[in-house]
Amino acid sequence: MKRNIVIATLTAAALATGGTVAAFAAGDDDATATQSQTNTSAQSAADRDDDASEDRTAVRSGSVTAAEAIAAALKHTPGTALSADLDDDGADTWEVTVVKGDGTEYDVRIAPDSGKVLGAQRDSDDDNDADDRAELAAAKGADTDAREAALAAAAKGTVTEVGLDDDNGAVAWSVDTVKDGKQGEWKVALDSGKVTQDRDDDGDDA
Structure with missing residues (x-):
């Protein structure tokens, strides 16, 4: 038991x-x-x-502004500037896209510290489709070019990128800025150069 x-x-x-x-x-x-x-x-x-x-x-990484980089690129490769981007892929260079008078597209690299042209390479992958032609026509007919758009948006912060943006048929310059560690996204009108906040941007700046 x-x-x-x-x-x-x-x-x-x-x-x-x-x-x-x-x-x-x-x-x-x-x-x-x-x-x-x-x-x-x-x-x-x-x-x-x-x-x-x-x-x-x-x-x-550098002190050369977007407007200065565009000006340097156009002096080296005359044409119409469609975009400028401060690339941070290890090269730390401005990359400016320029379309020459004969329609050929070039990527011009600018040193961010000196503004020196590091090289220009033809974009052999450019398809020159309807959208590309429309953007080029818009840039050529604009009262405000890429350099002026960068200058206008510089009041909102340091410009890191500028390019054309087609929002439902309304083409405008799209500009990215950095200020006090925060990103801003802006639209710059092709005709008036007026700067407005991108409606898709969730930033606090106005």
Whole structure:
């Protein structure tokens, strides 16, 4: 009889211990899931900051403005400037897209610290499709060119990119800026040069 009682007691203790272990295991699973969600949220936040971080790094790398880079590119390769981008892919150069009078497109690289032309390469991948022709026509007929658009938007911050944007048939210059560590996106009218905040931009600047 005593032997049966001892066996029953040991069995109950084992079940209780196992239950406790199972409970701890379940608790560990919840903690792991919570930690995983936290890590995912942190990664998403880091991804959202990537573009702003790259722009800030590029801005710190040189003192040549977008307007100056465009002017230097046009002096080297006369034509119509369609865009300028302060690239931060390791080269840290301004890349200005210029279309010459014969329709050929060139990417002109400008040093961000000296404004020196580092080279010009013809864009052999240019398809010159209907959209490209429409943008070129809009740029040629604009009262405000890319350099002037960059100058106008400079009042909102340091310009890191300027280019043409077609929003449902309404073509305007689209300009990205950085100010106090924050990005801004702006539209510059082709006719008047008026600067307005991009309606798709969630920034706080106005």
